[in-house]
Structures are given as structure tokens and as C-alpha cells.
Amino acid sequence: MLNVKRLELLLDVVELGSVTAAGAKHGYSPSGVSQQLRRLETEVGQPLLQRHTRGMVPTEAGHVLASHTRRILRQLAAAESDLAGIAGLGRGSVTMGTFPTLGGSFLPLVISRFKKQYPAIELRVRSSRFEELVEMLENGQVGLSLLWDYEWDRIQPETFALTTVFEDATVLIVGKEHRLARRKQVAMADLSAEEWIVRGDEHPVVEVLHRSSEAAGFTPRIAFEANDYQEAQAMASVGLGIALAPRTAVVNKHPGVSILSLGASAPSRRILLAHRHERVRAAAEIAFQGTLLDVAKDPGAAF
Template identity: 60%
Template sequence: MLHDDDAQLFDMRRLAVLLEVVEQGSITAAADLMMYSPSAVSQQLRKLEQEVGQPLLTRRSRGVVPTEAGQVLAGHARQILRQMKAAQSDLDQIAGLKRGALTVGTFPTLAGSFLPIVIRAFKKRYPAISLSLRSARFDELVADLQSGVTGLCLLWDYPWNRFQNDSIRVTEVFRESTVILVAASHPLAEQDQVGMEDLRNESWIVRAEAHPVVEVLQRSAHDAGFEPTIGFLANDYQEAQAMVSVGMGVAMVPKTAVALQHPDVRVLSLGDEAPLRRVLLAQRQDKVYAPAEVAFQTTLLEIARERAGDYL
């Protein structure tokens, strides 16, 4: 029996050889799988038996079977090798987070509001990862993701047009409300909440180039029984706020669009009437996710949970 002072560790390679021989029931089959010669496998087994001090295998006319000691040691070897494989995987994950690059697709309203908070936290946790962003329209974001230009991307959808693509997996990040912008001098400016019926006679400022918010406005107005009058087409939400601030009209925008609020603009709730859009994290279904992608998703969802109420 080995005492503590003369105990020695078994060679991991020999344990792996023993386990493969026991599972295959044959030295030749194990040698083929491990790309060794049968004589090399036999030599490793003899050395392991010398270390153990008792036989581990019984040779038979057709293969080998483990002795009781061989069966016990093979069971321990299976557990040890599984743990070593997990340890290597964990080390690979850590190494992956100490180098490399990650490109994330996003859209302007999120890039100007929620996403900088995520980026700040991610860079603090993983300073060695080179993070870059691509801000684009919806179709471009999907195309970039599918072609591998981006590893992850952020998308959005509304209840009447849920995003669905068999090649892309989406995770809800948070839901955000739609709000109304009016000038500080507007008769409704002192109210916290309005209904769409209160806005039927207003001139509307919307985003240009068939922006998705136009459809949101039209659906909401139609549900309230009127056709909205479009008074100005803005190139971005800052321009829309500027026009609202001087009384050129009112606007309907997602709440993240007023993360930087114009001082002469008031933000009004639509209450239960407010259309809700989902902000989504999208990833390719067929992709093995890199450690940096997993880390970014974890950071993103953690901060989204903390700030879920900010956008409703």
C-alpha cells in the first residue's frame, strides 16, 4: 500500500490509454482510435500496472477485460479526464477574453442611449477585446450578421410584425414604450399623459425615408380614427426634437430616442395605448459563439435587467 510520503500521481496519458482500452475492449481498437501502435499501448499499460502494483487487465482470446482494480481505476480516470477537459475549456474561454475582436451591429437610437452604458461596462471588464460597432438599417444589420461581418447584432420588432428568421436566434433584451414629444409651450405640455384622440388635429414631425416610426404613427392614428397630417420629414431624432421645440408639430418616437432631451421639448406618455417595441439581440443559429460574444451578451442582458424600467 502506498503511504502519503511515497504516493505518486498517475500519468494522465496512461490513464487515458487505460480508459480507452476498457471502453473499446481491445488494445488494437484503442490504439487505432488514439493513433498509437498496439505495442505502444501495451507498453503504457505495463508501466501503469507497475505504478499501481497490480494487474489492470485480463487478456482473453478476443480482446481484454478489466480486473476489479482496472475497473475502479478506469472509473476514476473517466472522471479525472472529464474534469481536465472542462478545465481546458475554461482556460480557453479565459484566453479568448484576453485577446481578439468583436463586431456588434446596432441601430442609431440604441447606439445613442442604452448601448454606451453596455460598452462602458464591457470595456472595463474585458479591456483587451477590440470592440467595434456597425450602425445600420434593419436589412443591413441582418445581412451583416448572416455574412459574418458582425458576430452579434441588435434588432427591434413590433407586435404586428414579429421578427422571424430560421437562421437567426433572438433574445429579448428589453421592451420600450413609444412616447409623444410636444413643445414646452404646447397646450398639452403640462400633462403627463395624453391619448391619440387628443392629437388628431396636430401636424406631425416624422423621420424621412419611410422610417419604421411612420408606420407606428399611422397605426396608432388609425386606431384612434384619424389620418395623421405630416408637416415635416426629419433626418434624425435630434432634428425632429428641434422642430418640435419651435412648434412645427408634435412627434411620436421610441423612448430611447429622447435619451438626450431637448430643453424646450416635453415627453408625454401614451399610457396603455403606447405601442411597445422589443429590442432584440440576434445571433446566427449555426455559429459556435466565441467567448467574447458570450461575454458581451452576458453584460448586455445584465444591464438590461437593471434598467428595464427606464424605457417603459
């Protein structure tokens, strides 16, 4: 492996024209520079410099290696700048996407912590449906986005770079007066006689219900189609039916309902953080992802 310090000495000899000038820049004696350059020539297996009446001039191999070294040093400087940016983060911006259930539960916890850690970073958030979030990622309107998937319809890893944030369990919503309201956990097989409140417009939770009820051996009877989870909770609170929801959708719980675990009898969804594979990521964005994952691991986070 080539030594970066020796590469830098080579570049300075090429650009300054002498071993003495390069040594003075780095605090080496001329003999010390020459010794380092001989080691570098041994590493690459060919001569890199030749003495000329006007000083040291590079061979063809020396020119090639010096050109690569300029790019390497620029990249290292950029890396140091990004790391310094993460440490201090006195600049930068993050534009991210989310969807409503996380925008109303998990994400505010992340934003609150991030703003305390990095008050100078500008944060912009776009909330939308799954298809629009994917489109915004693809066209660069957002740099990263929260997404979700279920086991029967996984987002393919070649589509985006994906990081699993947490598993969002499916829970049961029942009214406070429901026969099961005092239970902590039930199984889908216990619910065959119930009437159900579902989300409309072919919402994913409808498929969760049909798959779970089919596995439990019954066909659900639909009593009401809700426009959102708040409406579903309200209708469950007055006994119109019971409903399934991701746990993050009921963080803001209606006072008239109880939330029960379904254990393994209903599938959970994966919450994912996605960005384009080819994206060059800014320090602020990397820092935001770190904060988001820290909040997700926090056992005290109420989502």
C-alpha cells in the same frame, strides 16, 4: 450514460498499450483500472479490450469507443478553455452590429461596463440600418447584432437565434410650450387635432403613427418630414408639430421639448440580440452578451 473518466482510461490503455501505464498516468493500481474498464464494458454491453502478447489491444468496439472518446475529450478541453477565457478573458474579440438609436443611448452603457470588466478584449462595432445589419449577420461580418421588430412584423425565430433585450416604448415629443407639456401621460385619442412631425423615407415610426392614429379614430396631418430624431425634436421645440419616437431615441433630449408616455395607446418595439443559429460562439462574444443583458436589467440604466 457513459462515464467520461472510464472512457479516458480506455483511451489511455489503447494508446499506451497496457493497464499498468494507464493506471500510472491516473494514479490507479492496475486492478483499479481493470475494475473501471469492466464497468465500462458492462455499460456498453460488449468487450472493449483483449489481452495480447504485447499487452492489451482494443476490440472493434474498443476502437470505435476510443475514437469517439478522443473527440469528446477535445470538446471538453475546448469547453474548459472557453470557460477559463470567460473567467479571465485575456484574449479575444467581438464584432457586433447596432442601429443609431441604440448606438446613441443603450449601447455605450454596455461598452463602458464591458471594457471595465474585460479590458483586453478587442471590441468592434458597426452601426447601420436594419437591412444592412441582417446582411452583415448572414455573411459573418458581425457575430451578433442588436435588431428590433414590432408586433405586426416579427423577425422569425428560424432566421436567427434571438434574445429579447428589452421593450422600447413609443413616446410623444411635444414642445415645452405645448398645451400638453406638463402632462406625464396622454393617449393617442387626445391628439386628433394635432399636426405631426414624422421621419421620412417610409421610416418604421411612420407606420407606428398610422396604426396608432387609426386605432384612435383619426388620420394624422403631417406638418414636416425629419431626417432624424434630433431634427424631429428641434422642430417640435418650436411648435411645428408633435412627434412619436422610441424612448431610446430621445435619451439625448432637446432642452426645448417634453417627453410624454403614451401608455398602451402606441405599440412598443422589441429590442433583440441576434446571431446565426449555426455559429460557434467564442468566449468573448458570450461574455459580451452577458454584460449587455445585465445592463438591460439594471434599473439604474438611463435609456
